[in-house]
Amino acid sequence: MNAAPTSSTPYERWQRFSAAVVRGFHVYASWLVSISWKRFILLAAALLIGTNILQDLPPFTWRITEHTEIVPEEAPVEPAKPAKPAKDSKASKPIFSSDKPIHYEISIDEKGIRVIPRKVGSKDASADVEKDLPSISIDLPKDVKPEDVQASAEEARKALEEAVNEAKDQAREAIQDAKDEAHAAIQEARNQQRHRSITVYRLGDFLVNLAMLVVLSSAVIKVTYKGRIQAEVKAAQAAETAESESLKRQVIEARMAAMQAQVEPHFLFNTLASIDHLIETDPPRASTMQRNLIALLRASMPTMREANQGGVRDLGRELAVIRPYLEILKVRMEERLQTEIDVPEGLLSAEFPPMMIQSLVENAIKHGLEPKAEGGSLKLKAEVSHGKLAITVADTGLGFGRAATAGTGVGLANIRERLMLLYGSKASVTIAENQPSGTIVTIQVPYRSRAEEGATT
Numbered sequence: 001m002n003a004a005p006t007s008s009t010p011y012e013r014w015q016r017f018s019a020a021v022v023r024g025f026h027v028y029a030s031w032l033v034s035i036s037w038k039r040f041i042l043l044a045a046a047l048l049i050g051t052n053i054l055q056d057l058p059p060f061t062w063r064i065t066e067h068t069e070i071v072p073e074e075a076p077v078e079p080a081k082p083a084k085p086a087k088d089s090k091a092s093k094p095i096f097s098s099d100k101p102i103h104y105e106i107s108i109d110e111k112g113i114r115v116i117p118r119k120v121g122s123k124d125a126s127a128d129v130e131k132d133l134p135s136i137s138i139d140l141p142k143d144v145k146p147e148d149v150q151a152s153a154e155e156a157r158k159a160l161e162e163a164v165n166e167a168k169d170q171a172r173e174a175i176q177d178a179k180d181e182a183h184a185a186i187q188e189a190r191n192q193q194r195h196r197s198i199t200v201y202r203l204g205d206f207l208v209n210l211a212m213l214v215v216l217s218s219a220v221i222k223v224t225y226k227g228r229i230q231a232e233v234k235a236a237q238a239a240e241t242a243e244s245e246s247l248k249r250q251v252i253e254a255r256m257a258a259m260q261a262q263v264e265p266h267f268l269f270n271t272l273a274s275i276d277h278l279i280e281t282d283p284p285r286a287s288t289m290q291r292n293l294i295a296l297l298r299a300s301m302p303t304m305r306e307a308n309q310g311g312v313r314d315l316g317r318e319l320a321v322i323r324p325y326l327e328i329l330k331v332r333m334e335e336r337l338q339t340e341i342d343v344p345e346g347l348l349s350a351e352f353p354p355m356m357i358q359s360l361v362e363n364a365i366k367h368g369l370e371p372k373a374e375g376g377s378l379k380l381k382a383e384v385s386h387g388k389l390a391i392t393v394a395d396t397g398l399g400f401g402r403a404a405t406a407g408t409g410v411g412l413a414n415i416r417e418r419l420m421l422l423y424g425s426k427a428s429v430t431i432a433e434n435q436p437s438g439t440i441v442t443i444q445v446p447y448r449s450r451a452e453e454g455a456t457t
Helices: 010-034 037-054 146-192 205-281 283-309 315-336 356-369 410-426 450-456
Strands: 061-069 102-108 112-119 136-139 194-202 337-342 376-385 388-395 428-433 439-446
Touching: 010 205, 037 205, 205 283, 205 315, 283 315, 315 337, 315 356, 315 376, 356 376, 356 388, 356 410, 356 439, 410 428, 410 439
Parallel strands: 337 376
Antiparallel strands: 061 194, 102 112, 112 136, 376 388, 388 439, 428 439
C-alpha cells in the first residue's frame, strides 16, 4: 500500500516561491544588462506612452452618465394684462367723474342729431338726464334729408361694429399668442431644469506611477547588476588567469627540473672523473676540485628545491653556487677559462630568482667557451639602475648560436616565462653580441633587498 503524499508546509511553499522570484529577477536583470542603453530608453518611452493611453480606456476607466429631470408644479397661466397707458404728469384733471354707469342716447330726426347722457337704472324719464355731462345737439341743414343722415349713421354703426369685432379678434389672437409664448417659456424652463450627471470611475491612475517606478528601478538594476556581473567576470578571469599562471609555473619548473636533472648528472660525472684522474696525477688539484664540488652540492640542493617551489632568494646564495661551479670548470679547462665576478657587497642581499644565473653561466661555457679552442673569459656583473637590479653574463666565446653544440633556446624561453610569472612586464631578458666576440645576456628585475624586508618585519 502506497503512503499518501504529504502536503508541503507553508514555509516550503514560501521557499519555492522566493526561489522562483529570485530566478526571475536574475533573468530580468541579465536581460537588462544585455540590451543597450538606447534600446532601454526606447522601451521605457514606449512603456510610459502605453500606460498613458491605457489609463483612460476600459477596464481601467468607466464613465456612467445619469439624467435627472426636475418637473416643477404647473402654475396657472394668467392672461396678459393690457398695458397701462403712461401717466402724463401734465395731463389735466378730468372734468367730470361719476361712480355710476352712464349711457348716451343718440336720436336722429328732422331737427338733427341729439346725444343725451342718461343714468342707467333711473325710473324717472325727466330726471334721468345727467346734467353735469354735456349734451350734444347737431342741427341738420334744411336741404339734408333725415333718411340720408340715418343711412350714414347706420353705415357708421356697422363700421363701428366691424371695427369692434376686428378689435375683439385681434385681442383673442394676442391672448392666444401670449398663451403660446408662456407655454413655450414653461417648456424651456422645464428642459433647463433637466439635470445630466456623468460619474467617472478611474482605476488606472496608478499605471503611470507604476511605469515610472519600473523604469527607474530597471535603470538602477541595469547599472548595479552590470557592475556585479563585471566583477564576477573579472573574478572568474582572475581565477582562470591565476590557475593558468600556476599551471604555467608548474610546467616551467618541471622543465627547469628536467633540465637540471639532465645537466647536473653530466656535470657531476665529468667532475668525479676529473677528480679521479687528478688524484693520480695532481693530488692537490684533485683535493681543491673535491672541496669545490662539495660546496657546489651544499649550495645547489636548497636552490633546486626553492626553484621548484617558484620562490626567490638573495643574490649571495646564488653566487655561493656559481663560485664553486666556476672553480671546478677552471680546474678542468685550466688556462682556457678566465672568470671575473663583479658584485658589490651591498647587492648580495638583493632578491633574485634561483638557478637563472647558473643557467646563463652554463650556457656561456658550454656553447660559447668550451667549443672555442683557445677558450676565453667570462664576466659576471651586478648593478642597480633606475630601480632595477641588472645581472649581466658576458663571455668571449664563439657567439650566440654559432657553436656546433648550440642549444634550442629552451633555457632562455623558460627564463623569460618565469620572469613574466614573477614580475610581469617589470622584468626583461636581453641578448647582445660582445666585442670582439661572444655574447652578453642581461636579466633585469625590480630591485628589492631581503635585508630591508627582514628589518621591516
